[in-house]
Amino acid sequence: MNLRLIGIGAGVLIILSLPLAGAIAGPDFAGPADGKGGGLLSSLGLSDSSRTADGVRAADGRARPGPPEQPRTDSHCGPQLTAPQGLEAQTCVLVSEGRTWGRSYYRNTSGRALDAVLTVMGPAGRTVQISCAVAAGDEPGLCETPREESVGAPDAYSAVAEFAVPDEEGRLLLRSGSNPAAASGR
Incomplete structure (x- = not known):
């Protein structure tokens, strides 16, 4: 009786493994990229359609999944400055897609x-030029000019932010520029 059960079990395993063996050895192993449909790897979500029929890896021209790439933004920024009255600021010139603008972080x-x-x-x-209201508080903020069409080289631009007390005198507390700090000479 034991031999009979082993034989039946082996037969069932062989019958169940035939579709698996056919999927692995079949002509549509590579999946939907070969134009023949399905395949074991594609049904498991593991298709490598970058391989050709002879197994050689081909160049992958497919779009990558995920969010679209953002355009590159170049910047040149001055040093981060601090005023004794409790104000910090850094000012930059930014360039992207043929447009230039200024931004001051504070x-x-x-x-x-x-x-x-x-x-x-x-x-x-x-x-x-743009004016910005700077609220009191510990939260960081920014002031930014509109983006204008670039004319000339990016390093031909500079930005300056001036922070002042909003009264009739307009006492200047801090001036922050996009130019890097001057190197100390020896």
Whole structure:
């Protein structure tokens, strides 16, 4: 009786493994990329359609899954500066897709609201300026000019942000520029 059960079990295993063996050895092993449909690897989500019929790896021209690539943004920034009154700022010129703009990052822990003016200066006397209200608090913020069409080289642009007390005197607390800090000479 034991031999009979072993024989029947072996027969069942062989019958059940035939579709698996056929899928592995069959002509549609590579999956849907070969134009013949299915395949074991593709049914398991493991298809490697970058292999040709002779097993050689081909160049993968398919789009990669995931979010689309963002355009590259280049920047040149000045140093991060701190005013004794509790204001930190760093100003940059940014360039992407043929457009240039200025941005100033800040943190205002002075305990009072401030005014900021951000100016971007470009070649041929081109200037863009924007005013920003700087709320009091420990949260970081930014002031940014509109993006304008680039004219000339990116290093021909510079930006300056001025942070002042919003009263009739407009006392300047901090001026932050996009130019790197000057190297100390020996």
